[in-house]
Amino acid sequence: MSAVPADLQYTAEHEWVRLEGDVATVGITQYAADALGDVVYVDLPKVGAAVTSGSIVGEVESTKSVGELYAPLNGEVVEANDAVVDAPETINSDPYGDGWLLKVRVAETPALLSADEYRALIGE
Amino acid sequence: MSDPRTASDPTSASDPAPAVTPRFSPLHEQHVALGASFTDFAGWQMPVRYTSDLAEHHAVRTAAGLFDISHMAEISILGEAAGAFLDEALAGRLSALAVGKAKYSLILDERGGIIDDLIVYRITDHEFLVVANASNRDAVVAALTARTADHGVAIDDRTDATALIAVQGPAAREVLEATPQFLAPELDELKYYAWTTGTFTGPEGDDSIEVLVARTGYTGEDGFELYLDVAHAAALWRALLAAGEPLGLQPCGLASRDTLRLEAGMPLYGHELGTSIQPVQAGLGRVVVTAKQSFVGKAAIEAGPGESARVLVGLAAEGRRAARAGYAVMSGDEVVGEITSGALSPTLGHPIAMAFVDPAHAEPGTTLDLDVRGSRIPATVVPLPFYKKEA
Numbered sequence: 001m002s003a004v005p006a007d008l009q010y011t012a013e014h015e016w017v018r019l020e021g022d023v024a025t026v027g028i029t030q031y032a033a034d035a036l037g038d039v040v041y042v043d044l045p046k047v048g049a050a051v052t053s054g055s056i057v058g059e060v061e062s063t064k065s066v067g068e069l070y071a072p073l074n075g076e077v078v079e080a081n082d083a084v085v086d087a088p089e090t091i092n093s094d095p096y097g098d099g100w101l102l103k104v105r106v107a108e109t110p111a112l113l114s115a116d117e118y119r120a121l122i123g124e
Numbered sequence: 125m126s127d128p129r130t131a132s133d134p135t136s137a138s139d140p141a142p143a144v145t146p147r148f149s150p151l152h153e154q155h156v157a158l159g160a161s162f163t164d165f166a167g168w169q170m171p172v173r174y175t176s177d178l179a180e181h182h183a184v185r186t187a188a189g190l191f192d193i194s195h196m197a198e199i200s201i202l203g204e205a206a207g208a209f210l211d212e213a214l215a216g217r218l219s220a221l222a223v224g225k226a227k228y229s230l231i232l233d234e235r236g237g238i239i240d241d242l243i244v245y246r247i248t249d250h251e252f253l254v255v256a257n258a259s260n261r262d263a264v265v266a267a268l269t270a271r272t273a274d275h276g277v278a279i280d281d282r283t284d285a286t287a288l289i290a291v292q293g294p295a296a297r298e299v300l301e302a303t304p305q306f307l308a309p310e311l312d313e314l315k316y317y318a319w320t321t322g323t324f325t326g327p328e329g330d331d332s333i334e335v336l337v338a339r340t341g342y343t344g345e346d347g348f349e350l351y352l353d354v355a356h357a358a359a360l361w362r363a364l365l366a367a368g369e370p371l372g373l374q375p376c377g378l379a380s381r382d383t384l385r386l387e388a389g390m391p392l393y394g395h396e397l398g399t400s401i402q403p404v405q406a407g408l409g410r411v412v413v414t415a416k417q418s419f420v421g422k423a424a425i426e427a428g429p430g431e432s433a434r435v436l437v438g439l440a441a442e443g444r445r446a447a448r449a450g451y452a453v454m455s456g457d458e459v460v461g462e463i464t465s466g467a468l469s470p471t472l473g474h475p476i477a478m479a480f481v482d483p484a485h486a487e488p489g490t491t492l493d494l495d496v497r498g499s500r501i502p503a504t505v506v507p508l509p510f511y512k513k514e515a
Contacts, residue, residue: 009448020505034161035161035173036175037173037176037379038176038177038178040178040444040468041444041468043445059497061445061446061468062177063177063178063181063379063383063467063468063470064172064379064382064383064467066178066448066497092176
């Protein structure tokens, strides 16, 4: 069983979004982190980059596989988590906390999955 | 992110069997109890990791790891002519193998391509045990059977009755010696690529059973592979784990097995080996005894794969971004090769890969570029293996 916090929103690409005002914090779910295994490399977009929902903006790589990071919404990157780039294992140990990846100033309120909808998606 | 279940997965067999019903190891219940994650490997549901790929990898390099590799195929060759038969059917001269010894070998097709790589154990004068990859079980059994024609030998596929447990790492011998129900004579005397017979007595004082104890492995460390009847596998697994835990033994999944074998420069079928590859291209020319009067693939091996045929090299890069199987190897704007396996080396801390490259670019020290999803990562050709244990 993977943790799926009720206070977050999700995407079908196994990312989570915490919307506070017009800034969305984005990370990958515990389900995704567990499936990847030990994350050893993270590539994130630069601050100021404009991102479009569904576009590839980075990579999360483990010893055994590579996952692409999709922008879950439209907006502008206002912060990238450099601490995770230096210590990628944080994504495994704390995917919903210190393992966050991006903060994006959102242009419009996005349509995302609820925790229940995401839990159904991953069959838990 | 992209669905991690469909992300490129170097531990998956590249020719996935069309398994309608997944197969389970005789140790499956043990893995479930240990909280393993599972992956499909050639139709078998096998543990990919228990806790962390990296922790399991490091356990094998520094202490010991316990692997279930019961999906591998065990095929007995029986008959007075078994040695002569294998000389014809395989690349090596197995008739010269002494009882009690093992040899790495290859089974080739008529074109000199590699059907599989094998470990062959000589059990008696008239019996050999051939161990093949799970993904090639049917192909190897079929090829061996087809080659028995005039030899009067019997082929017995014992895979379903045989469990295979590997104990690998510098503490592997201590782990076996610390397991009270397991007895094997003079393990310290047992040479690499030799085997002996041990015994295991179940926890309820069951009758003791024989265990084939081989000093072989696929991790680049000292270690043992234990072949036994499936009925007793779970009890031996638990006994090893209990005795080994104080020595740092950890159960290890296929993810760490893959990074361990890659660091050790060991080939994996479907990556470095295949029917379109001749042994010499994969650096395995020494495995083929061309002096034999006759063997399957001899004419093609003698003709060779051609001067321009790509050859297997090791590549080392800086940073943390690893090239993966299938990525292009570039020299300037020219594609000169393709990655077959790649990972960020847990032991060395930098990316490593194996690749087939054009012979003009195969010399150690050659600088090449790896096309990692559109970015060029500089890499240097280095000798294999990447990692060698201290003698």
